[in-house]
Ligand code: CP
């Protein structure tokens with residue numbers, strides 16, 4: 662089992678390449694049911710943004726491990742009435758075994774982790790979405806049988822998903838290309854970290870040219886053009902992002918056996934066409950299912966099996 666016992670996962674950069682590989686291996690074993698583990702612990706979900714997949718997959722993962730989940734919707738806790746993060750963190754620490762947080766600022770997540778001694782998992786911030794990328798890499802590995810040496814191209818907004826994909830692909834020994842409009846590039850600190858992980862072993866390309874980025878890629882990935890919290894910008898963004906839509910035409914430039922990924926929820930006709938998301942290359946439903954297996958592996962690695 663990966664050496665993650667008692668640790669936080671605030672960024673994908675908290676993992677090294679071996680830990681990532683071991684997590685994916687454990688997820689594969691759990692998915693195949695060749696391995697069944699128990700972990701009778703209590704997970705808290707403190708989500709300040711909407712969620713379908715992350716909320717439900719964490720909950721089901723914990724139930725299948727024999728554990729319990731408490732949904733700490735900020736509206737029904739004192740969080741929405743302004744109780745300081747430092748106080749909430751120290752109190753939840755006394756009740757729970759592990760806490761998954763979905764919020765806006767990465768700094769808030771880091772403050773939680775600083776004040777709570779229990780492990781804290783990033784269930785999405787404006788900066789990163791590491792749990793999503795564990796499932797994405799599992800999906801690519803299942804399809805191609807390997808990750809090292811493959812090329813993943815992300816086309817769209819340089820958002821939380823793009824940032825974590827950069828780190829995840831570099832850790833997995835994959836080439837990673839990100840194509841965004843000017844002004845919407847991924848976080849520069851994350852790009853720098855990615856280049857440090859990749860060294861001269863794999864490619865890290867940040868470009869404004871979606872066609873260049875897509876040529877020969879094995880996995881073509883996109884996400885919404887306006888993330889949660891950016892809804893007011895959506896109308897202004899659409900014309901800027903139009904050339905970054907994943908369409909049949911863009912997909913035709915990828916490798917013939919390329920797979921198409923989307924973290925969901927998707928906006929058909931915006932970042933991806935109906936034909937592509939429903940087409941033969943799409944693996945988005947396997948990808949969504951893999952949230953469950955990847956997070957089960959993560960939970961049991963951090964908490965330890967009974
Ligand atoms: N992909 C993802 O995180 O989905 P939810 O927002 O539904 O959790």
Ligand code: NVA
Pocket residue numbers: 785820821822884885887888889924925926
């Ligand atoms: N980038 C999106 C991902 C949703 C799962 C958002 O943050 O809203």
